Amino acid sequence: MLDPKFLRTELEATAERLATRGFILDVERLSKLEEKRKSLQMATEELQASRNAISKSIGQAKAKGEDVAPIMAQVGDLGSQLDAKKQELSELLETLNAIAMSVPNLPDESVPAGADESENVEVRRWGTPKEFNFEVKDHVELGEVLGGLDFKTAVKITGSRFIIMKGQIARMNRALAQFMLDLHTTEHGYTEAYVPLLVNEESLLGTGQLPKFGEDLFHTKPATEEGQGLSLIPTAEVPLTNIARDTIIDEAELPVKLTAHTPCFRSEAGSYGRDTRGLIRQHQFDKVELVQLVKPEDSMAALDALTAHAETVLQKLELPYRTVVLCTGDMGFGASKTFDIEVWLPAQNTYREISSCSNMQDFQARRMQARYKAKSAKKPALLHTLNGSGLAVGRTLVAVIENYQNEDGSITVPEVLRPYMGGLEKIG
């Protein structure tokens, strides 16, 4: 959620900045509603104030033992007038709030303008794609030959976009997650967390999955009037970031750096037909998430650091990658700036997204009322929140399988994973 002041006093400028990311703000409608809100709220509060005053004087008169009847007569139909205004006001506020909740974050000044992913800007490249002197296979073929990836049986049990892993491939999937967690906790200063995989509606509103993107989620029961029940997390960002919801953190505790390894569940309603083959786009996948809660002045530096933490995973695995900064039109709903890390996939002969690291600034914090209190400050202020994948485990597995394949279809186990796989050097 944007600062409501932007929508009140800087409406035009805000609309312009939102337009760069392809979001059209209905300025005219909003300013009319806002004007109405102002007068209605003042009228309502005035009525309220006079009712309070009369009620108070009744209490005082009674205490003195005076006759209350003449004062009672003053009340008249104040109550019903007040109820009507209150009703009208709350409906208006609800409308305004619904608009505010569906407006995306403002892009940071440093974000390149652009309409879609073709205008993202590469900021760096690491490693050199390996030259293979044989025909490379993709992970689906390699996995099936090794008996480690079973797409067919998963379809029988659940449906498409689910996977059964077995044997050393399953073990490598687990090893990757362990390796990432250990790296972030021992070298990057994150605290490991174990979190609920089912979350309530408030949490999803807090991080911005709701109200707009409910169809991307799996819900445990059908939508009802009261809500939509608990939902499976699409990312550990939701539980991790919501830890700070409705809290005031002492400045001395900042920055808060949390990591968790969880399965993630995405229905990806809009993406049928994309990446139908293989592990790239699954309804269920594991991810190690990084979340930081920081002071506003630290958040841009924290984004660089967090992105570097995610990149370190690929460096240690010796997987070539490039990092791009997303242009205004390609950023997620709540982000003010996002770096995507893309890993080299030889079978596709291209770089594919494996991590997305974003600075949400105070966008989520405002929705969540996640604040911190500085010693010198009188009032608590909103935190800045950041999150990033460090990394998506399934896609990392794909990258390892494809980049470390040998001509005979076996997979060399990356050096850093061997301690997690009983010293195993090769699969197959």
Next chain:
RNA sequence: GGAGAGAUGGCAGAGUGGUCGAAUGCACCGGUCUUGAAAACCGGCAUGGGUUUGUAGCCCAUCUAGGGUUCAAAUCCCUAUCUCUCCGCCA
């Protein structure tokens, strides 16, 4: 799952219809005292919103949440959520 008890400010904890946004204690901040610190003493100390040139003043809201009763609700009624105790079940 059954039965009972609860939910009040950062924390603990009073308050059962009328100047209650809320006693008191702790914590915290400022001051006096002290070489310094502690103790003691004095003072301050919730959040959100509106109005406003205003971090002044005034006004509104908030005692888990949502409804209701009333001129008036922390206080009475209903519903939801959560917590605790006991029983059952379970990894």
